[in-house]
Amino acid sequence: MKLEVVILAAGQGTRMRSDLPKVLHPLANKPLLAHVLASARMLMPVRIHVVIGHGSELVREALDAEDLVWVMQEEQLGTAHAVLQAMPGIDGDSTVLILYGDVPLLRASTLEGLIDNAPALLTAVLDDPEGYGRVLRDSGDQLEGVVEHKDATEEQRRISEINTGVLAYPASLLADYLPRVGNANAQGEFYLPDVLSMAVKDGHCVAALRADEASEVMGINDRIQLAEAETVHRERAAVALMTAGVSLADPARIDVRGSLHCGRDVFIDVNCVFEGEVTIGEGVHIGPNCVLKNCTVGVDTQIHAMSHIDDSQVGGSCSVGPYARLRPGTVLADGARIGNFVETKKATIGPGSKVNHLSYVGDAELGGGVNIGAGTITCNYDGVNKHKTSLGDDVFIGSNSTLVAPLDVGEGGFVAAGSTVTRDVPESSLGVSRAKQRNIAEWQTPKQRAENDETQSGD
Secondary structure, X not given: OOEEEEEXXXXXXXXXXXXXXXXXXXXXXXXXXXXXXXXXXXXXXXXXXXXXXXXXXXXXXXXXXXXXXXXXXXXXXXXHXXXXXXXXXXXXXXXXXXXXXXXXXXXXXXXXXXXXXXXXXXXXXXXXXXXXXXXXXXXXXXXXXXXXXXXXXXXXXXXXXXXXXXXXXXXXXXXXXXHHOOOOOOOOOOOOOHHHHHHHHXXXXXXXXXXXXXXXXXXXXXXXXXHHHHHHHHHHHHHHHHHOOOEEOOOOOEEEEEEEEXXXXXXXXXXXXEEEEEEEOOOOEEOOXXXXXXXXXXXXXXXXXXXXXXXXXEOOOOEEOOOOEEOOXXXXXXXXXXXXOOEEEEEEEXXXXXXXXXXXXXXXXXXXXXXXXXXXXEEOEOOOOEOXXXXXXXXXXXXXXXXXXXXXXXXXXXXXXXXXXXXXXXXXXXXXXXXXXXXXXXXXOHHHXXXXXHHHHHO
């Protein structure tokens, strides 16, 4: 049977105390709704219907895609009313999976079990079920219905099994029951779980499947719950990494805000952050407090403490940092070395080349075996355009040199320390550009001169 997904994302989220729609608040650097969409897409539905209301333009702008059908709920009159808005676009022969834009931690495997048993409700057992609708079962443990917390008796409130609101339901039954849902309840809303009681009354067997982990069905209503969800997400990522053969100095101090793929025998120290798509080869060692974003790191490379790597490619057996910053477009060949307080941007560093200290290399191409001395900068910007610096194999750049692009230094070329180089240096040549040195005899510092002047005035 075909699967269609309906995601309810129309609520304002007043407890977030924010102008941003609740479903756009970030979890692991992605909007809450983006996590729900990712799980839904793993199920390969024919369509995904997203019911929006508050901040609808912002939501669409942030997450619009070809596989999404946007449905407006002009008035938020309850969950049954929200699903009813999507029904005209749903095939009557399909199974409908109903999800929520503020429940971001559901696994696709859990949802598959629900779909296979439709009509079915996902439930969870909580230590503190306060505020949740309770699941009512008969003497044979079969589902009878759901009662909202505000409508429940004292006895019913002692039930710890709660309604998550996540349903898998035949579209034909939804089309029959949804228009008949009433709002005779404490909130005056049209509740989706009422379709469960209707189905049971008509003799349908409705499965009630418990989630393995209560955290999986956690809804986000305020910033405290958002922080709790971050903790769960972080723990999941840490477990997955360690299962894959990665060593973590402290599983509680790693943040994966995207996709992190690691080879075996990788070591990650504390307080490292991974954003976007990051791939790390076998045997890599990452020091503490590093940030890696949209990058690849080759086998046996060392990333030392406090280093930032952004949209870059790092080869095998490289050394980066500490306190290094690789900006977008940086490519390090195997064996390259980037040292402390070095910044690169749109730079290709050849095999075995070294930029070890306090330098900036931007819009540059370095061959193999190049050595860049401390304090060197490539002057790549003239105020209007960017220009390129090219250094051939085995070039040596002395400390505190300024390379004014566009500039070529040929293979085996040397630049003397302290030079400002504005013209190309041919291969195997020495480029020197310094003011002539003068030595002034019996030089006095300003302080010495001031003391002498005071002594003379005192006489």
